Amino acid sequence: MKLPRARHRWNLSPRRAVALQRELAEGIREAPLPIAPRLIAGGDCAFVDDGRTIIAAWVVWDLRDACVVEEAHVLRPVRFPYVPGLLSFRETPALLAAARRLRVEPDVFMVDGHGRAHPRRFGIACHVGLLLDRPTIGCAKSRLCGRFEQPEDRTGSITTLSDRDDVIGLTLRTRHAVKPVFISIGHQITLSDACDVVMKSCLGFRLPEPTRLADQLVNRIKKTHGP
Template identity: 45%
Template sequence: MRLRHAHAWKLTPAEARAVQARLAPLVVREDRLGPLKRVAGVDVGFEDSGQITRAVVSVLSWPDLVPVEDAVARRPTSFPYVPGLLSFRELPAVLEALERLSALPDLLLCDGQGIAHPRRLGIAAHLGVLTDLPAIGVGKTRLIGAHDEVPSARGAWSALRDGDEVIGAVLRTRAGVKPVYVSIGHRVSLETTVELVLQAAPRYRLPEPIRRADQLASRRKAFAAETQGRRKNIGQDLQD
């Protein structure tokens, strides 16, 4: 996989912020999507008290959301925990997992923020700009911004604002359940972001691709298979 805007990963926090300042204006905030056939969920976790970063990319077919392919990468963590700079800690493993797929997805749904970030470059925006793949951030919690109360019905949403700028949407994917914080990652407008996240979350709070990646991330046997260099389609073993 050839990166559109590659940069070094061994950086100081100050250097990392400078990279964010350079990349943030490159985020495309309008729809530049091709046909959607493969949609991927991206989730990152840590092992050994943070010493090992593990990244999972789970690809599902669209729009029927049938599991197609999963890839897992584990590598030593090379960047410290610094609020606002988590993508520098997580993305090297994510990029390695993407390399292990048989084909790149048409859309990335990332467990984290897009432009709803102090410097407008959360993990979804950072990953989208690097790969030039359409990307959406889906956060479980708010990082920055303020919003009005979200009505309790599924599909209701309120604009997430940082001052006068709309940086995302607080979206109710299930009636009466906590909303998620969605934002543009790259090459998807906010309106389309809301529509796609709703389509990807027909039953649960989180979109199915992210939900599957999160479930797979907790399975040690799956990690072992991937680190031995084998791809697995385990579409039937995560039934609810």
């Protein structure tokens, strides 16, 4: 994949990182997907060496043929601690490096974490999407901020995730009676399109297939590079 040149450095103080998020958040665009998406890239990370090395991977899933089209991964040293709200400074560098290794051009990227459903409206899905300059979705397993009502038990049920006066995302029941996932836009997509893509990517499991497979992949690689 041909990607834009890096716009900023990553080894910032938490304070600078927060300021950068506020600046970059202005560049996020919400827009309908140009075409019906077919290739969905799911990304995820895992850690080895007592947390000093991060493994990032993308698994590209073909929605039409229901099969994996390509996989790419990378190992890199960890340079930022986990701080709620600053997750992207820890995982994005590795995810971008791994994306650079993809040969196919995914229609949409799906990140394991929030996008706009973030205190400063700039979660990891926004950061990844902005730097990739590609449609990106944030699909998280738990809430970071905002309030919501539990969606009905039925598969496909949704409720809004709100913070102050903004609808920042949705909760989506991807499987009957199983905890919902939290969806928000990362970049260049609408919340509605994001929700459709996530639901269409689910094959009977709580997490969408691209993300689920990426999770399996990084954990498989992790065992290879033993603790």
